[in-house]
Amino acid sequence: MEWYMILALIGTGLAAGFINTTAGGGSMLTLPLLMFLGLPANVANGTNRIAILLQNVIAVNTFRQKKVLNLKTDYKLALPAVAGSIIGALFAVEIDPLLLKKIIAGLMVVMFLLVVAKPEIWVKERAGQTLAKPTSLQYIIFFFIGLYGGFIQLGVGFFLLAGLVLGCGQDLVKANALKVFIVLIYTVFSLGIFIVNKQADISAGLILAAGNMGGAWLGANFAVKGGAKYVRYVLLLALVIVILNLFGVFG
Numbered sequence: 001m002e003w004y005m006i007l008a009l010i011g012t013g014l015a016a017g018f019i020n021t022t023a024g025g026g027s028m029l030t031l032p033l034l035m036f037l038g039l040p041a042n043v044a045n046g047t048n049r050i051a052i053l054l055q056n057v058i059a060v061n062t063f064r065q066k067k068v069l070n071l072k073t074d075y076k077l078a079l080p081a082v083a084g085s086i087i088g089a090l091f092a093v094e095i096d097p098l099l100l101k102k103i104i105a106g107l108m109v110v111m112f113l114l115v116v117a118k119p120e121i122w123v124k125e126r127a128g129q130t131l132a133k134p135t136s137l138q139y140i141i142f143f144f145i146g147l148y149g150g151f152i153q154l155g156v157g158f159f160l161l162a163g164l165v166l167g168c169g170q171d172l173v174k175a176n177a178l179k180v181f182i183v184l185i186y187t188v189f190s191l192g193i194f195i196v197n198k199q200a201d202i203s204a205g206l207i208l209a210a211g212n213m214g215g216a217w218l219g220a221n222f223a224v225k226g227g228a229k230y231v232r233y234v235l236l237l238a239l240v241i242v243i244l245n246l247f248g249v250f251g
Contacts, residue, residue, distance in 0.1 A: 001203070005037055009204065010211035017055045017215020021180060022223050022231055023238040024157025026215075027052075028245055030208060031154060034201075043201055045152060046194030049187050050205025055212035056184035062220035063177035074178055077168075078185040080139045081146030085186035088150020089193040105246035112239045114166070115232065138167055142182070149183065150190045155242060156183065161235070172228040172235065180216070 012033050016026030027048055034044035063069040134142075141163050149156040157179055164175035194200045223231050 006207055008033060009208045013051055013208045013211020014215040017212035018219040019238055020055060020157055021059045021216045021219030022176060023235040025155055025238045025242040027154045028242055039201055042199050046200035047205040049191040049194060050200060051209040051212040053187045053191055054209040055216040056180045058213045059180040059216040059220045060184055062217055066224045068174060068224060069177040069181060074181060076134050077142045078182045080143035081182050082186045082189055084143040084146025085150035085190045088147040089190035105243060109243055112243060115236055141167055146186050149186060172231040173223050176223050
């Protein structure tokens with residue numbers, strides 16, 4: 001691989017890791033780059049998960065050190081997400097990309113309006129709040145979020161944040177910590193399926209991961225120091241960019 005390709009992967013990964021950890025949608029940067037570098041779409045989809053996995057190892061560890069994440073109590077919603085992600089990854093090749101793109105764009109618009117219209121829900125501090133025992137409905141919701149994440153990583157962070165803030169009553173800082181933990185756990189399984197099916201470029205994924213990991217460390221520290229108010233601004237900006245991209249504004 002040429003030196004400029006390596007620099008492009010690391011630099012893009014750095015930005016994506018920060019965005020993924022503080023909001024979501026970083027795969028909007030990494031997936032197109034991987035395909036631009038010559039990887040088929042399905043291989044790019046699998047390769048991107050290598051970076052996501054290692055990125056979230058760093059993010060989870062940072063949030064845990066900052067006392068935002070308690071692995072002994074915060075694992076519950078990862079279970080249905082894992083189950084969903086395995087099914088989603090197994091059927092990833094069957095998805096209609098065009099239809100999915102339109103559905104995601106519509107959902108992103110709805111979420112943007114929710115963040116704008118109800119800012120107090122997203123920024124209200126709930127320091128020290130632990131995740132209560134999930135309800136049956138919450139298990140179902142996170143199963144389907146995991147199902148989507150297994151299909152394609154793109155935008156899953158937004159859905160997880162919506163489920164954790166609106167569905168579970170967490171603030172954005174805690175929700176981001178839970179989000180990266182849930183994605184870390186289910187990515188172990190979904191990535192394994194892509195690797196077994198030879199749909200992941202290990203070397204490109206590890207180079208990309210070097211950037212993602214640095215971005216994740218920066219993002220986790222920003223989220224904790226800045227608090228929910230500033231994370232909400234990053235979330236809104238990321239949503240706008242993702243929505244415009246999904247609607248073809250950037251070509």
